[in-house]
Amino acid sequence: MPIAVDIDRSSPVPLYHQLAQAIEAAIRDGELAPGDRFENELALASRLSLSRPTTRRAIQELVDKGLLVRKRGVGTQVVQNPVHRRVELTSLFDDLARAGQQPTTDLLDYRRITVDEEIAVELNLKIDSEVVTIQRLRCANGEPLAVMTNYLPAELAPGPEELEASGLYQALRARGIHIRLARQRIGAKPATKPEAKLLGEKPGAPLLTMSRTAFDDSGRAVEFGSHCYRASRYYFETTLVDR
Numbered sequence: 001m002p003i004a005v006d007i008d009r010s011s012p013v014p015l016y017h018q019l020a021q022a023i024e025a026a027i028r029d030g031e032l033a034p035g036d037r038f039e040n041e042l043a044l045a046s047r048l049s050l051s052r053p054t055t056r057r058a059i060q061e062l063v064d065k066g067l068l069v070r071k072r073g074v075g076t077q078v079v080q081n082p083v084h085r086r087v088e089l090t091s092l093f094d095d096l097a098r099a100g101q102q103p104t105t106d107l108l109d110y111r112r113i114t115v116d117e118e119i120a121v122e123l124n125l126k127i128d129s130e131v132v133t134i135q136r137l138r139c140a141n142g143e144p145l146a147v148m149t150n151y152l153p154a155e156l157a158p159g160p161e162e163l164e165a166s167g168l169y170q171a172l173r174a175r176g177i178h179i180r181l182a183r184q185r186i187g188a189k190p191a192t193k194p195e196a197k198l199l200g201e202k203p204g205a206p207l208l209t210m211s212r213t214a215f216d217d218s219g220r221a222v223e224f225g226s227h228c229y230r231a232s233r234y235y236f237e238t239t240l241v242d243r
Contacts, residue, residue: 002039003031005048015050019058027067027078038068038076066232092138092146092227093167101140103167108147108198109135110160119151122213122224132157134168137198144199145234148227156222168223169214177222182214189228199230206231 005022007015026032038059039047045055059076062068069079096103115123115131123131131151138146150168158171169179187209196203207228214223 002044002047007048007050016054016057016061019048019050019055020061023058023062024065024067027062032078034078036078037074038078040075091167091169092148093170096138096140096145097167102142104139104142105164105167106137106139107134107160107164108137109133110163112154115151119224123151123153123221125153130154134163136163140233143233144230146227146229147195147198148225150223150225152223168225172222177216179214179222180217181219182212184210184212186210188231191228195228199228201230201232208234 003023003026005019007018009015011018023032023038032038041055041059042052044050045052048055059068063070063076066079068076070076093103093105111133112130113133115125115127115129117127119125119131120127120129125131130153132154134148134150134152134157136148136150137144138148156172156175156177158168158175162171162174172179189207189209190204191199191201191207193203195201195207196205199207201207208231209226209228211226212224213221214225216222
């Protein structure tokens with residue numbers, strides 16, 4: 001079924017980008033579901049009174065973002081929605097649940113260890129302090145999305161059963177710990193063999209990375225996380241303002 005698209009020809013936003021945004025919104029809102037065949041490029045151009053290069057460029061933008069795929073003999077199809085996440089102080093579990101992505105967690109490791117120098121600096125702890133290290137595989141709609149490693153002061157760490165049932169920040173909130181501030185770094189790296197196996201990628205595939213130190217109301221560092229995400233299924237979004 002053709003989607004409704006409103007094109008504002010007086011807008012400074014390029015026509016191809018307006019079209020791409022409308023299609024992306026239809027995919028994210030569930031109007032177009034994974035596996036659906038997308039409208040023929042020529043028919044779409046004719047229906048919207050756009051040039052064929054304009055519609056082709058809009059479709060290519062969505063192919064590049066992983067929302068559409070071109071298949072020989074089949075045409076253009078909608079694929080599984082990549083997870084889009086704003087850069088703000090929220091947890092991945094909460095973001096996925098809010099977006100209807102059905103998050104699940106496999107707890108891969110849960111141990112008490114003596115903190116090393118790097119983690120001691122991040123959490124403002126003495127070198128001989130004990131922390132709990134947690135490694136989890138986070139999935140969305142049954143598909144692996146991220147490998148997450150977190151370190152928390154031992155006295156603050158939720159139990160294993162809590163972390164399998166909910167997100168880390170949700171478990172901390174249940175203990176009266178509220179995250180108010182975080183220092184965060186976003187980057188990229190090639191997947192190691194263990195990471196690739198967990199995430200269903202090839203070794204060396206590009207992964208997005210995010211490390212974060214989170215602080216509570218009193219300014220105490222309560223967790224340090226080092227996460228990697230499938231670049232084919234995940235991206236961060238920021239809003240920039242000219243002041």
